[in-house]
Amino acid sequence: MEFNAFFLNFLTGLQLGAIYALIALGLTLIFGTLGVVNFAHGALYMIAAYAAVLISRSMGFTYAIFIVPALLFLVGLLMERGLIRWFYDRPHTDQILVTFGLAIVIEEALKWIFGANNIPFALPSWGSGQVLFYGLGATVPEAIPGLRIPMPGIEGFTFFPFWRLLLIGVSAIVVLGLFVLLQFTRFGLVVRAGMRDPQMVSHLGINVTQKFAIVFGLAAAIAGVAGVFGGPVTQVSPTVGLAYLVPSFLVVVIGGMGSLLGALVAAVLLGMASAFTTGFAALAVDPFMKGFLTALQQIVVYLVAVVVLLVRPRGLFGKKGVFE
């Protein structure tokens, strides 16, 4: 693989990882603090994507950036207060079942309202176009519009969609923001304590539980950000929620349940694995190899999970005794 192709695959991997990370961070936040596996998290992502389409159609995309995460925060808060909290005392299977039921209801409701097909999510005018990466000493024709970034190692020049680059950037900002929130605020302190010792949380009073309702809202808001910026990339259809929920679950498991850093690392790992197998499959010439790689590309994220589970059953950053 040449450097140009490598570089593009690397960016694609990062971009995939960015979406996985945004969904998985929410999942792992909820799981780490509340001990609930949220099967409806993919549905939250879908709500965000559909809401973003509606808002950007009627008011403009800029509004969607602010309204959708706020809306999802409310949805998450409502979900926790209205439904999930009644399930803390019930067995884990019931918790999973109720979020699963919710996921079906949301998915089917969206299908009913918007139809089963993909609905177009138009990028704002400033967001379309390609970014041009050029190597040292390359001559770039003046006529090509858009952003230009020098990148040593590249031969000539190559393009990458601006929106996908933006997605990576936004994801990085959200992760950084989350890190600051958890590391430097009192709220973050409580949350981190809860994630470190779930047993302790169960002994704490109701006030702390209420604080964790905010965690649920926060996780939903992150899914909201993912929906706004990821929607144009992942498409907006009633099946996209589960399509991204499953890899995000794997991210959570590979990273180690309840570990935020683990989720981040695993998200990038899965994104890269997926992007590079696709890249190699496209390059393969030998028909057998091509067939093999094409099949591999479909299941590579699962295979990574298999390997990690065999080598480190608790995940990359999982600790013994936590959520055994």
Added chain:
Amino acid sequence: MSDVAKPVYAGADERGGRAGMWNGRGRDLVVVAIIGMVTFTMPLWLVELGGYEALATKIVIWAIFALGFDLLLGFTGLLSFGHAAFFGTAAYITGLSLKHFSSDVIPAMAFAFVGTLLVALFIGFLTLRRTGIYFSILTLAFAEMIHALVLSSTLQRWTGGDNGLTGLHYPTLLGMNLRGIAVFYFCAVILVIMFLVAQFLKRSPFGLMLRSIKENPMRLEYTGINVWAYKMMAFLISAMYAGLAGSLMVIYEPYVATKFLHWSTSGEVVIATVIGGASTLIGPMIGAAFLMYFENVVQGMIGEQWRLILGLIFAAIVIFLPGGLIDIWRVVWRATGHKLLHGRRHNVPDMELTEPRHTDPRP
């Protein structure tokens, strides 16, 4: 000593409640007989309810699927979201055998059985190493993996890709054609046998161990029981039921739909089992009938929104009636002022059911 002990068992059935393990074998046989009668006469009365004959076959097949699923969910407490992997694998293997090997169903079902077992061993080994939460997530993931693999362009030549597997021979059983009502009776016999097997398992020490895994796996491990081995066994048995159902589905209708491997099939068996009533044997079968009836008859009445309605019913049952439809008698029993002391299913006891004998000295 047993002189003192015996009255206890004698009293166990007095409330019309189920004391679980201590009912007589005779009572079990009566249940099997009733199930058999209801099953075999289904084509007669289902038509009266707006169904059609072939729907009875579907109900029977899904009853097998849900019954096996509940051995895992209801009895062992493991919630799998990947049973489509077994249902679908068996369906594809059965289809391939019918298409390329022989139109006889016996080799087809035998191949499917072995294939399902291998897939179940692979998935079980990966998913059962950790707790229930991991199990739910990972079964979903690995079932999706098999779905993606079977539909991939590489395997399309054999599996038919997105179109499913078509062009199968009509199945035969030892030279007899298996079509129409014959398929129904074939499936119905298998259902009654599988119900009997499930009942034997439930009443045996093995069944007691499965139930106790659900209740407190740590205590069980520290009682000297290899919890992992029991979980694995329950998983394999459950997968075989799913595989059997998958095979029968292709025998019923010689076509393998990609949907059989899709997660929505896993979801539907969860829905059927929970709606009917997990941790009973009859509940899941009622749930399967409900699901099939809903999918095929009610759909005709309310149109495309049937899935939404089904989702709402499912959510409502999880929230308000965690014991499923079969638990309604319990609600009625309690509403009529009776007391229930056998809280058979839930880890959290209903407080109004307790009989305060000693008060806890701790606040």
Added chain:
Amino acid sequence: MTATHTTEPAAGHARGGDDLLVIRGVSKRFGGLRALSNVNLTVEHGQIHAIIGPNGAGKSTLLNCMIGLIDADEGEVVFDGKPLKGLSPHNIMQRGIARVFQTPQVFPGMSLLDNVAIAALAKMNGQFRIDPFVYLSPTHPAVEEASEILRRLGLLKMAKYDAAHLSRGDKRRLELGICMACKPRLMLLDEPTAGMARHDTNRTIDLLREISATGITMIVIEHDMHVVFSLADVITCLAQGTPIAFGKPEEVRGNPKVREAYLGSSH
């Protein structure tokens, strides 16, 4: 009634005919905290061996090391002449150790009879068996044994009710019943009377004495000195992860180190 509490390895003691459990040089660290340092302990057949000590002395850690729940950093635990290292909990239990937990661990949604029958079956059938054609009728030996144990515990008239409905004290007794049905040679008890009223405590003491009289060796971790002194044949006092005193109850009671350990840490 001899055993060591020295910090040297108990060389002369190894595999003595009377020693059921020998702990040699066990150390365990949690991060920077030294939970156990070089603990040596020998438990003889038939004894009730109490382990006392102030909070954080490492009592529970030691108990968990004994059954492999926690892997010791150094040292070994030898039960009946064989080391326990690397065995899974169910294997250790099958060798003849039973454990009573600090919070009573029973099978809440199952009848008391089921609860005890499970353990009786575990003893009869071993760690794994499929037997679909065996029917758990009232005449099944495991069920008969379970009802006999419930009778001894005074729980028989509640045998068909769910364990979840029991009071904490009764749950504890049920758990003892589960352990009895395992027919262990060594029983480990982590604060068996915690949270019980005096009346229940005394009943539990009597019950433990009765169990001990059938030849079962016991290791008891206990805070309640009333329980310790009415039960124990031998007492080991732990402080900061090290045994500081060992002997018969009256010897330990008068030991100034023990008084200091308790007064020094908890006023």
